[in-house]
Amino acid sequence: MPGKAFAVVVVIITLVIAYCVITHVWWMPVDISAHGPKIDHQIEETVFGAGILFIAGQLVLASFAFLYGDSKGARKMKAFPGGAKSLIVFACVVVGVEILVLSFIGSKAWASVYFTPPDPDSLRVDVQAGQFAFYFRYPGPDGKFGPLHPDLINEATQNYFGLDTDHDADSKDDIVTAGLAIPVNKPVLLTLHSKDMGHSFDVRELRIQQDFVPGIVIPVHFTALQTGKFEIVCTQLCGLGHYNMKAYLEIMTQADYDNWLKQQAAMQ
Amino acid sequence: MHDMSAHAAAHHAPPSGFIRKYLFSVDHKVIGIQYTTLSLVAAFIGMALSWVMRIHLGWPAASIPFLSTLSPNGAPGGVPTPEYYLSLMTMHGTIMAFFVLTAAPMAGYGNFMLPIQVGAADMAFPRLNMASFWVTFVGFVVASATFIIPDGPPISGWTAYAPLSAVGPAAGPGQGRGQDLWVLSIAFFCVASLLGSLNFIVTTIDLRTKGMTLSRLPLSTWAWFINAWVSLLAFAVLLPTGLLLLLDRVGGTSFFIPGGLVVNDKVLQHSGGSPLLFQHLFWFFGHPEVYIIILPAFGIVAHVMPTFTRKPLVGGWKVITYAMIAIGSLSFIVWGHHMFVSGMSPNMAMVFSVPTLIITIPSVIAVLVFAFSLYGANIRFTTPMLFCLGFISLFISGGIGGFFLAQPAVDSYLHATSFVVGHFHFTMGLSAIFATFAGFYYWFPKMWGRMMNETLGKVHFWLSFVLVYCVFMTMHLMGLTGAVRRYSSYVADFMVPQIPTNRFITVAALLLGAVQFIFLYNAIWSRFKGPKAPDNPWQATTLEWDTTSPPPFDNFDGRQITVRHGPMEYDADASVMQTSPEQSIAGT
Numbered sequence: 001m002p003g004k005a006f007a008v009v010v011v012i013i014t015l016v017i018a019y020c021v022i023t024h025v026w027w028m029p030v031d032i033s034a035h036g037p038k039i040d041h042q043i044e045e046t047v048f049g050a051g052i053l054f055i056a057g058q059l060v061l062a063s064f065a066f067l068y069g070d071s072k073g074a075r076k077m078k079a080f081p082g083g084a085k086s087l088i089v090f091a092c093v094v095v096g097v098e099i100l101v102l103s104f105i106g107s108k109a110w111a112s113v114y115f116t117p118p119d120p121d122s123l124r125v126d127v128q129a130g131q132f133a134f135y136f137r138y139p140g141p142d143g144k145f146g147p148l149h150p151d152l153i154n155e156a157t158q159n160y161f162g163l164d165t166d167h168d169a170d171s172k173d174d175i176v177t178a179g180l181a182i183p184v185n186k187p188v189l190l191t192l193h194s195k196d197m198g199h200s201f202d203v204r205e206l207r208i209q210q211d212f213v214p215g216i217v218i219p220v221h222f223t224a225l226q227t228g229k230f231e232i233v234c235t236q237l238c239g240l241g242h243y244n245m246k247a248y249l250e251i252m253t254q255a256d257y258d259n260w261l262k263q264q265a266a267m268q
Numbered sequence: 269m270h271d272m273s274a275h276a277a278a279h280h281a282p283p284s285g286f287i288r289k290y291l292f293s294v295d296h297k298v299i300g301i302q303y304t305t306l307s308l309v310a311a312f313i314g315m316a317l318s319w320v321m322r323i324h325l326g327w328p329a330a331s332i333p334f335l336s337t338l339s340p341n342g343a344p345g346g347v348p349t350p351e352y353y354l355s356l357m358t359m360h361g362t363i364m365a366f367f368v369l370t371a372a373p374m375a376g377y378g379n380f381m382l383p384i385q386v387g388a389a390d391m392a393f394p395r396l397n398m399a400s401f402w403v404t405f406v407g408f409v410v411a412s413a414t415f416i417i418p419d420g421p422p423i424s425g426w427t428a429y430a431p432l433s434a435v436g437p438a439a440g441p442g443q444g445r446g447q448d449l450w451v452l453s454i455a456f457f458c459v460a461s462l463l464g465s466l467n468f469i470v471t472t473i474d475l476r477t478k479g480m481t482l483s484r485l486p487l488s489t490w491a492w493f494i495n496a497w498v499s500l501l502a503f504a505v506l507l508p509t510g511l512l513l514l515l516d517r518v519g520g521t522s523f524f525i526p527g528g529l530v531v532n533d534k535v536l537q538h539s540g541g542s543p544l545l546f547q548h549l550f551w552f553f554g555h556p557e558v559y560i561i562i563l564p565a566f567g568i569v570a571h572v573m574p575t576f577t578r579k580p581l582v583g584g585w586k587v588i589t590y591a592m593i594a595i596g597s598l599s600f601i602v603w604g605h606h607m608f609v610s611g612m613s614p615n616m617a618m619v620f621s622v623p624t625l626i627i628t629i630p631s632v633i634a635v636l637v638f639a640f641s642l643y644g645a646n647i648r649f650t651t652p653m654l655f656c657l658g659f660i661s662l663f664i665s666g667g668i669g670g671f672f673l674a675q676p677a678v679d680s681y682l683h684a685t686s687f688v689v690g691h692f693h694f695t696m697g698l699s700a701i702f703a704t705f706a707g708f709y710y711w712f713p714k715m716w717g718r719m720m721n722e723t724l725g726k727v728h729f730w731l732s733f734v735l736v737y738c739v740f741m742t743m744h745l746m747g748l749t750g751a752v753r754r755y756s757s758y759v760a761d762f763m764v765p766q767i768p769t770n771r772f773i774t775v776a777a778l779l780l781g782a783v784q785f786i787f788l789y790n791a792i793w794s795r796f797k798g799p800k801a802p803d804n805p806w807q808a809t810t811l812e813w814d815t816t817s818p819p820p821f822d823n824f825d826g827r828q829i830t831v832r833h834g835p836m837e838y839d840a841d842a843s844v845m846q847t848s849p850e851q852s853i854a855g856t
Contacts (some may be wrong), residue, residue, distance in 0.1 A: 002649035002726070010661055010731075013737050017665075017745075026745040026769070028681070029762070039677050046678055050671040057635065057664040064642035065657055068577075071646055077579050078644035084583025087636040097634050099625040102675055107618060111679035128532070131440075139366035150528040151535050179581060195530045197432045197439065198543060200609070200684065202751035204762065204844070209680050213543050213611040215526025234759050235684035235752050237425050239432060239440040240351035243755035 001019035001111070007066035014058040021047060029205050032251070034223040036207040061172055087176035112207070115179070118221035125180065127192050128161050129199035129212045132241030134232060135160040138175040138261060146171025153195055161197075175264050181250045183257040184227050192218040200236035202248055211236050224251045273658035282821040292402070298727070299401045301715060304708075306401075306408060307372035312788070313412075314363040315781050317356045320528075324348050326767075326774030328757045342420050346468045351441050354423035358442075359414065362450065365557065366457050367408050369696065373564035374499070375464055377402070377650045378492040380715055382468060384812040385489045386398025387477025387829040391453075392470040400463040406428050407456030414446045419636045420446040425754065427554065430524030430546040434516040435538075438531045439717035451514045458507035461499050468496035477811075483585060485845065486835045491567020491591045498556050498563065498596045506553035508602065509546070516541070546648045547610055558696040559599040562663075563592055565703030566634055569656045571835075572710045573638065575808045575843070576653035577645035580836035582637050591637070594630035603629055607677040609683050617676040624674040631652035635660060636788030638740035650806070651725030655706035658733045659699050665737075666694030669744060684725060684754070687747025690740045705729075712794065713801030717818045720798060724790040731783040738776035742769060809843045 006038065031040055080087075126137035126145055130153075139145050146168040154160040163171040182188050192201060194212035200211040202218065205228075210220045235244035252260060283289045289359075290298060321328055331346035336767065342352030347601050379397065383390055391397045414421035421444040424433040437444035472485070473495040485493070515521040516538075524546040527539030570588050574580055581588055604612065604620030638660050647653065669691035676761065705728075712720050751758075751766050758767055804813040811831070814823050831846045838844060 002654065003647055003733040005730075006649075006654065006657055009734065013661075013734070013741075016506055017737075018740055020745055024665065029750065030385065039681060042675065042677050043672070043681065046672050046675065050668045053671075056840045057639070057668075058661060059637050061642075061657065061660055061664070063763050064639065064645075065647065068645045068647050070648050073646075075646070077646055079579065080640045080643040082640075084637065087582060087585065088633055091629055091632040091636055095625075095629045099622070099628075100669065101669070103618075103621055103625055106677060107621075110617065110675075110680075113677070113680070114617075150530050153530045153535075154533050156533070158632060164448070170292065198429055202684070202750075202752070204681070206424045207681055209683055211607050211609050211611050214529055215541075215543065218611045218613055226804055229762055231762055233752060236460055237429065237432065239422075239756050240423060242351075242354070243350055243757055244759055246760055 003065040003069035007062035010058050010062040031167050032224050032226040033206045035112045038112050042106045042109045047216055059157045067212030118189040122189035123189040124189050127190050131239050132245035134247040135190040136180045140175055141171055144170040155160045177264050181247045183254045183262050187223045189221045197238040198236045199234045199238050202233050202235040205230050227251045293400045296379050296391045299397050302401050303371055303522050307368050307376055310363050310367035314360050316671050317360040319781055321356050322774040322777045326771040350756040351423050354479040355421040355442050358425050359421045369561040369700050377707050381812055382492050384823050385486045385625035385810055387811050388475035389466045393467050397467050398464050400460040403456050407453045410449050411453035414449050417445050419444050419446045422450045425561045431544045434524045451510050458503045463501040465500040468492055478827040483715040483833045484831055487570035488567040491563050494592050494596050495563040499560050502553045502556035510547040524619045547607055551606045555603040556599040561696045561700045565700040567705045568707040569659050572652050573656050573708050574836050575806050578650040579645050581641045588637050591630040591634045598627040608679045622678055629819050652706045652710035654729045655702050659702040661696050663699040670685050685747035686743040686751045686753050690743030701765050713805050714812055714817050716840055717801050718794050718797050718798035719801050720794040728787045735780035739773055742773050807843045809845055814845055814847055
């Protein structure tokens with residue numbers, strides 16, 4: 001009896017989970033990036049492949065528990081006819097195929113983000129993460145970023161990047177903002193700096209999550225294909241305000257973006 | 269081999285007096301019970317911390333009774349501050365990973381059972397054994413002390429990533445004395461684990477009784493033996509890592525702190541260190557650590573299941589043992605999968621992804637062996653057996669999540685979401701806990717000489733099994749929406765829609781916690797009032813059941829033990845004790 005009950009409970013749990021996954025009760029938000037479809041495709045492929053293993057595994061367990069309760073001697077015990085060899089072969093083949101599919105075909109998704117060089121005409125934006133805010137820097141009309149001076153970083157004077165606008169010519173026209181705005185369909189190259197702790201740049205809809213590491217400048221590039229406003233959140237534990245560290249990404253038409261940048265430049 | 273065993277018996281005579289008998293005992297059985305009890309206390313503390321986190325996540329404004337008394341600063345009016353939430357999270361992870369999951373199934377049961385299972389009178393180094401427990405205890409006291417110092421516990425998580433963990437009080441509340449104590453506590457734990465591992469290894473190699481060949485070792489002993497090697501290598505890396513971190517904190521060094529850091533508008537006087545080095549060193553320990561937790565669980569299930577299926581595991585002792593050796597070895601080359609988005613070279617992500625997927629092969633073999641060993645059996649659905657079945661189901665579910673997180677591209681979406689929280693709770697958390705419960709119900713009669721109540725045990729199993737799925741599978745699903753972990757409240761716009769899901773998880777988690785009191789009641793009641801246990805209540809075959817319940821001081825009352833069979837040599841219906849003469853297995 002407990003075996004049959006166990007089987008029923010396991011089958012119900014399996015069906016409920018399968019239903020939730022198949023009908024997308026909880027699911028990813030719509031992807032807005034050029035590389036995202038590859039990642040989504042890989043997630044879906046994994047859901048399919050691993051999902052079959054999950055359902056098969058639970059059903060085998062449930063059916064054995066259902067069938068092979070103590071018969072008090074009424075049924076003669078028997079060994080699994082395939083023996084260990086068949087299980088080992090099965091594990092190697094099934095998991096082996098899964099590894100081949102997932103890591104070799106799937107590596108394209110990773111390569112599309114990390115092994116493809118950024119477009120030379122990318123819009124470059126510097127990102128500074130610190131406890132507990134993101135700041136963004138655009139190079140201004142000269143197209144050049146001025147150098148950073150950690151000793152000049154000062155929250156009170158809003159010098160979030162440590163720019164020396166008195167001495168560095170390239171810094172004079174740099175535009176620093178609290179939100180990230182980019183034109184739609186335009187390749188973007190972000191360079192991530194952290195002034196204090198580990199942080200992370202996570203935009204679900206862009207399918208991008210990348211840590212900031214203090215001491216290292218990390219490049220990330222992408223192209224957004226839809227306009228809209230999305231949240232950038234920190235996903236690397238960075239201290240007491242971690243949960244509240246966020247900024248907004250606004251994806252605009254080129255014309256709107258040009259206007260926005262002009263306004264920001266005027267506010268510096 | 270048996271000479272060594274006799275020698276070990278001569279190590280020490282039965283002690284008299286309370287202190288030597290129960291407190292500073294060198295008897296491995298007392299030490300095993302001390303470890304198990306410490307883990308039980310730690311488990312309830314760790315669980316209570318998770319309740320506070322869950323209540324706060326579900327109802328952020330709720331005032332939690334007694335919390336403001338425990339920490340007036342951390343929870344004014346009983347509502348935890350965001351930083352106190354992180355403190356609770358850090359200590360929940362630390363206590364559960366180290367003092368419960370690493371301690372109970374290995375140091376707790378292993379200490380009690382391993383010497384008996386190999387036919388020895390005690391561990392190879394009884395005094396060292398006593399030292400490892402008391403050093404662990406000091407580590408636990410030091411960790412607990414973080415709750416009563418003014419700063420409170422650290423907020424940097426059980427992984428203590430630098431530079432948050434390295435730069436001292438400037439990094440936030442709890443990062444001062446609290447983080448120092450945390451590092452010390454872990455250092456104590458490392459020392460204790462290293463001593464314990466040496467003891468397990470030497471005992472298994474040297475103290476086996478006559479006829480106890482490697483092929484006749486019970487699978488639980490095999491698991492503890494393999495695990496001792498993994499522990500020895502892994503904790504040997506965590507200990508110096510902790511000490512380097514401590515030097516960065518108090519000695520002015522810069523192992524993990526780069527130059528030019530600006531905290532509170534001040535440039536720190538450090539230069540040249542690497543935060544990624546800390547992550548590499550931590551996970552070089554950290555990933556083997558999850559196998560350090562799960563291998564004894566495999567061992568317990570492999571040991572307990574055949575007793576109740578009344579037949580050997582598929583592939584006998586060899587397949588599961590080789591699978592455990594493969595898992596233990598591969599566990600040292602997969603650590604980078606924790607760091608796909610950390611900023612290390614993207615090439616390395618591909619390098620670490622492949623062994624991470626390959627390690628699923630021995631894991632799948634182990635699960636298949638467990639599941640297909642049920643085929644054609646006469647399963648006795650006792651409480652320990654039900655927990656073994658629950659283990660298999662949970663480990664399948666947890667393992668499936670591994671396929672997702674092992675792939676860099678998929679992980680770049682799921683990293684740091686509640687999917688990861690659900691995944692590791694299923695695999696190293698609840699699978700290991702279910703196996704630990706299987707071991708507890710199975711060995712309780714031997715350890716305390718009384719039977720536990722089966723009805724309460726089954727109620728405990730059924731409710732736990734269903735509620736565990738409600739809590740942790742829901743976390744997986746919520747993680748698919750990108751819901752971020754380590755957030756004390758859901759202020760991000762996209763996480764607001766998940767508040768009802770969070771409340772569901774909270775209610776299920778609180779019920780799951782409440783169910784554990786059925787277990788606690790059963791354990792305490794049975795310890796004093798349970799029916800007296802016979803020597804071998806489960807008709808098992810291994811040596812711990814070949815002596816009284818509980819065993820005498822020298823385990824076998826001076827009997828010379830000669831082993832003639834493997835632990836899974838059954839005849840048509842009944843079991844054959846490992847010491848039985850040859851003729852008793854007629855019919856096989």
